[in-house]
Amino acid sequence: MTAPTTTSADTATRSVRALRTPGGLSVRVDPRAALVTVLVGAAAVAVGVVLIGSGDYPLSFGQVVDTLLGNGTAAQEFVVRDLRLPRALVAVLVGASLALSGAIFQSLSRNPLGSPDVIGFSHGASVGALSVIVLSGGSALTVSLGAVAGGLATGALVYTLAWRRGVHGLRLVLVGIGVAAMLSAVIHFLVTKANLVDATRATLWMTGSLDGRDWAQVGPLALVLAVLVPVTLVHGRPLRMLEMGDDAAYALGVPLERTRIVLIGCGVLFIAVATGAAGPIAFVALSAPQLARRLTRAPGPNLAAAAVMGAALLLAADWIATEAFPGRQLPVGVVTGVLGGCYLLWLLVTERRAGRL
Amino acid sequence: MLVESPPRESAEPAAAPAVPGRRALRTAGLAVAVAVLLLLCVASIAVGAKPVPVSEVWHGLFHYSGTANDVVIRDVRVPRTLLGLVAGVGLGLAGAVMQALTRNPLADPGLLGINAGASAAVVSAITFLGVTSLGGYVWFAFAGAAVVSAAVYVLGGSRGATPVRLALAGTAATAALYGYINAVQLLDAAALERLRFWTVGSLSTADLRTVLTILPFVAAGALLALLLARPLNAMEMGDDTARALGAHLTRTRVLAMVCVTLLCGAATAACGPIVFVGLMVPHVVRAVTGPDMRWVLPYCAVLAPVLLLGADVLGRVVTRPAELQVGIVTALIGGPVFVQLVRRKRMAQL
Numbered sequence: 183m184t185a186p187t188t189t190s191a192d193t194a195t196r197s198v199r200a201l202r203t204p205g206g207l208s209v210r211v212d213p214r215a216a217l218v219t220v221l222v223g224a225a226a227v228a229v230g231v232v233l234i235g236s237g238d239y240p241l242s243f244g245q246v247v248d249t250l251l252g253n254g255t256a257a258q259e260f261v262v263r264d265l266r267l268p269r270a271l272v273a274v275l276v277g278a279s280l281a282l283s284g285a286i287f288q289s290l291s292r293n294p295l296g297s298p299d300v301i302g303f304s305h306g307a308s309v310g311a312l313s314v315i316v317l318s319g320g321s322a323l324t325v326s327l328g329a330v331a332g333g334l335a336t337g338a339l340v341y342t343l344a345w346r347r348g349v350h351g352l353r354l355v356l357v358g359i360g361v362a363a364m365l366s367a368v369i370h371f372l373v374t375k376a377n378l379v380d381a382t383r384a385t386l387w388m389t390g391s392l393d394g395r396d397w398a399q400v401g402p403l404a405l406v407l408a409v410l411v412p413v414t415l416v417h418g419r420p421l422r423m424l425e426m427g428d429d430a431a432y433a434l435g436v437p438l439e440r441t442r443i444v445l446i447g448c449g450v451l452f453i454a455v456a457t458g459a460a461g462p463i464a465f466v467a468l469s470a471p472q473l474a475r476r477l478t479r480a481p482g483p484n485l486a487a488a489a490v491m492g493a494a495l496l497l498a499a500d501w502i503a504t505e506a507f508p509g510r511q512l513p514v515g516v517v518t519g520v521l522g523g524c525y526l527l528w529l530l531v532t533e534r535r536a537g538r539l
Numbered sequence: 540m541l542v543e544s545p546p547r548e549s550a551e552p553a554a555a556p557a558v559p560g561r562r563a564l565r566t567a568g569l570a571v572a573v574a575v576l577l578l579l580c581v582a583s584i585a586v587g588a589k590p591v592p593v594s595e596v597w598h599g600l601f602h603y604s605g606t607a608n609d610v611v612i613r614d615v616r617v618p619r620t621l622l623g624l625v626a627g628v629g630l631g632l633a634g635a636v637m638q639a640l641t642r643n644p645l646a647d648p649g650l651l652g653i654n655a656g657a658s659a660a661v662v663s664a665i666t667f668l669g670v671t672s673l674g675g676y677v678w679f680a681f682a683g684a685a686v687v688s689a690a691v692y693v694l695g696g697s698r699g700a701t702p703v704r705l706a707l708a709g710t711a712a713t714a715a716l717y718g719y720i721n722a723v724q725l726l727d728a729a730a731l732e733r734l735r736f737w738t739v740g741s742l743s744t745a746d747l748r749t750v751l752t753i754l755p756f757v758a759a760g761a762l763l764a765l766l767l768a769r770p771l772n773a774m775e776m777g778d779d780t781a782r783a784l785g786a787h788l789t790r791t792r793v794l795a796m797v798c799v800t801l802l803c804g805a806a807t808a809a810c811g812p813i814v815f816v817g818l819m820v821p822h823v824v825r826a827v828t829g830p831d832m833r834w835v836l837p838y839c840a841v842l843a844p845v846l847l848l849g850a851d852v853l854g855r856v857v858t859r860p861a862e863l864q865v866g867i868v869t870a871l872i873g874g875p876v877f878v879q880l881v882r883r884k885r886m887a888q889l
Contacts, residue, residue: 295707300714343878356881357644359706363650364874365816366717367867370739374864380726381735389721464718468711513725519718526694526715 215478218489222477226494230274233501234266240451266397273402273500273514274493276456281384281474281492282414282485283452284467286445289421289483291355295530297452297468303469305365306336308388312369315384316376322396325387326458333454336361341446350428354446363528390463390515392500399459406455414448415485421445463515464520465494470495474530493509506527548758555712565834566697568827572841576624579848580735584616585624588860591616614746622745622809623848623865629757629806631843632764633799634817635824635835640773640795641692643705644880646821648803649814651709653693656687657717657807661737662720673752673808680808681756685800687712692796703884740813740866742840753805760801761840767795768832775830806808815873822880 202208231250232301235241239261248254250263281493284297291301310332314320320328344350344357369388373381420441423431432438453467470492474484477491496514499521503512543874584600585591591599591608598604630648637646648654660683664670670679691712695705726733737744773786781788806813820843821835830832850867850872854863 238670293704293707295704300707300710343882346882353881356706357878359633359650360874360877360881362710363837363877367739367870370735371863371867373735373796376740378732379792382731385721385724385731385735389725464714513722515718516722516725519715519722522718523715526711529694533651 192407192437197334206439209327210481212478214225215480215487217498218474218477219490222474222487222494223490226274226490226497227245229494229497229501230270233270233273233497233504234262236501236504237266243366252328268397268400269392269395269500270497271400272403272459273285273392273496275400275407276392276460276463277470277492277496278411278489279403279407279452279456279492280463280466280496281470281488282411283449283456284347284469284492285474285483285485285488286414286421286449286452287467288471289425290442290445290449291352292425293355294472295468296355297471298449299462299464299467300362301355302340302362302365303333303336303358303415303450303453304457304462305362305369306339307333307454308462309365309368310335311387311458312372312384315387316372316380319380326399329458330454333450333457336365337446337450339455341443386513387461389513390461390518392460393511395460403455406451410451411489413444417441417445417448418483418485424491425482431471461513461515465525466495466518468498469522469525472525565828569837569841572838575846576841579845579852580620580624583620583848583852587611587616587855588862591777604720618747618750619745619851621747622846623742623851624844625754626742626806626810626813627844627847628761628818628840629753629802630813630847631820632761632836632840633802633806634843635821635832635839636764636767636771637796637799638821639775639819639832639835640707640792640799641887642775645706645818645877647815648799649812649816650706650805650818651688652691652712652716653684653688653709653799653803654807654812654814655713655720656683656685657681658737658812659683659687659716659719661808662723662734665734666723666727673749674764677752677756677805677808681800681804684685684804684807685748685796688796688800688803689718691836714858737811738816738871739864740811741864742810743862743864744846745809749809751832753809755801756805757802760798760805763794763798763801764836767791767798768836771795771832772830775832809864812871813847815869815877816846819873819876820846822876 199213201211201213206455231243231246234250235246236242241256241258243261245254245258246262249258250267254262283303284299287298287301287303288294288296290296305330306354311329312323313332314325314328318324340354340358340361343361344354346353373384376384402536404538419532420431423434423436424438424441426434428438431458456463471488473495474487477488480487496518500514503514503517506512506517580598581593584596585593585616589608591612595608596612599609600617600707601611603609625873633648637648637651638644640646657680660679661676664676664679670676691705694708694712702831720734722889724734732822770781770786770791773781773784774791776784778788796816803817820839824842828838847869850868851865854865854868857863
């Protein structure tokens with residue numbers, strides 16, 4: 183069963199198989215996309231093991247695997263299980279959330295730059311967290327809750343302001359940009375109001391960091407993702423239809439506004455919990471879906487591939503942050519910021535040459 | 540030689556068909572705007588943590604005798620007002636030129652990342668090269684503004700740029716640059732202490748030397764902008780029509796970019812990044828004058844300082860005796876204006 187699919191991204195004929203069950207159900211399977219997802223997932227696991235093995239108490243690849251399987255010494259058990267594994271898991275969960283959020287909003291806005299860190303949602307989360315830091319000097323948990331509340335409030339605000347007999351993707355983006363500009367003024371205001379200690383803490387938080395994340399963060403994150411990821415994946419098909427334009431999607435039987443509100447809700451929740459857990463880590467949401475799309479060469483949002491790509495990216499960035507300057511731990515947000523700048527340049531060159539963007 | 544631009548539909552009763560009458564109206568409007576600006580200058584000198592009566596303002600300006608009020612006026616309020624004037628002229632003209640150049644109603648030096656580029660360059664200069672004087676880092680501000688404006692123009696699709704593409708490219712560039720600025724501030728707590736106030740956009744650190752340093756650049760940029768009024772008028776009708784009307788497209792584009800860089804770079808170097816002034820003012824002006832750049836530019840040069848000084852005075856009043864930086868006030872006023880612009884149907888479909 184081969185079906186020629188032509189897309190705006192590539193015009194090559196691709197083989198897409200349909201798996202049929204005896205009961206008469208059928209599922210379309212894109213072998214390349216599936217292969218890419220598996221390979222990137224394997225790479226993420228490998229990078230994760232390397233990340234767990236690196237630091238002030240280095241462990242070899244084999245030692246880490248042994249320890250994870252329960253055959254390590256007590257010291258190794260402590261370092262791996264209590265210190266580094268939760269951090270790596272937070273990186274995986276946050277990376278996947280950011281990437282899924284980016285994939286959703288890039289698809290909805292039909293623009294590779296329309297990711298949530300550009301159109302204001304992570305600004306909202308930052309305002310929430312900074313308010314907690316500056317006004318009450320709260321604990322890590324209340325800062326996270328502030329970020330989630332800020333992100334959700336911003337999502338609701340942008341959606342309401344962009345509403346005009348339905349929410350158009352472009353209007354959503356532009357309203358988001360306007361709200362983002364206002365919110366960054368609020369962020370600056372909060373930073374100038376703070377004393378130097380709080381200002382440093384706020385700036386550190388705004389860079390995005392995985393330092394000191396433990397099992398207390400992993401649990402809630404995993405719980406939220408366990409609910410959101412299936413919902414998002416189920417809406418992958420309607421989202422792909424929406425990319426073809428409202429009229430085409432409507433004709434194909436997609437309930438426009440309901441799909442959009444569910445997806446926007448999921449996207450905002452993803453970015454809010456990710457920001458709450460690790461701060462506004464730049465550019466993972468922007469670049470992971472694009473890299474996934476280029477590797478799978480499949481049309482549509484490529485949600486599964488984007489999620490594993492986000493996890494792999496954040497793990498790799500955290501590893502670079504740990505290893506780049508021996509004896510000095512950079513916040514991971516600095517690394518993703520620099521990589522993101524390079525990615526923007528690359529986008530600039532390739533997309534210009536291809537005459538699209 | 541250039542035909543009168545087609546009148547834009549607007550609810551403004553001033554857009555009467557008779558050309559001489561319209562010119563008189565526009566001139567009268569400009570005179571009113573100048574009067575408002577003068578009043579605001581007086582207000583800006585009089586209002587603040589220590590209010591000064593208007594009669595004393597006159598005294599301090601022209602009969603300086605060294606009283607406490609005179610010192611406040613001469614050393615604090617007057618430079619601050621002058622800086623607001625000069626920076627306002629720069630930002631307003633830059634916004635108008637950019638919107639005409641990109642034929643994009645959402646162009647604004649803040650939104651398109653140019654201010655962030657100047658900020659990033661200034662932050663680097665302060666932190667890594669130990670440059671401390673304005674005269675030193677104003678050049679870095681120009682370089683940063685030039686590089687980022689070119690990059691955003693290309694990233695946004697240059698001639699095929701739509702409002703959405705340009706705005707996204709600018710915001711993405713801003714995000715990247717602010718990531719960098721944050722990282723620099725983190726590595727150096729002393730730099731954070733100095734920079735966190737500068738990166739807000741404020742007029743409060745003004746002194747006369749600051750004003751005199753940026754004045755030549757803004758003056759040159761403003762002159763260039765006024766000289767470009769006719770070619771920009773032609774270019775607003777599309778490339779082909781502009782060429783047919785005798786405009787030199789490449790030269791105009793390059794000169795307009797130079798002009799924007801001069802104006803934004805100087806304003807940003809002196810007061811830090813200030814958003815939305817360059818966006819709002821040209822829109823208000825076009826609603827009054829129509830699209831003719833020969834009128835839009837002078838109006839912008841007067842009304843942008845009105846907005847900036849107004850925002851500054853407002854920021855001094857609302858949280859007295861503390862004050863709200865002018866960059867925050869303009870963003871909080873400008874954000875809703877921007878959202879309203881976007882919500883207008885015509886805009887969203889561009």
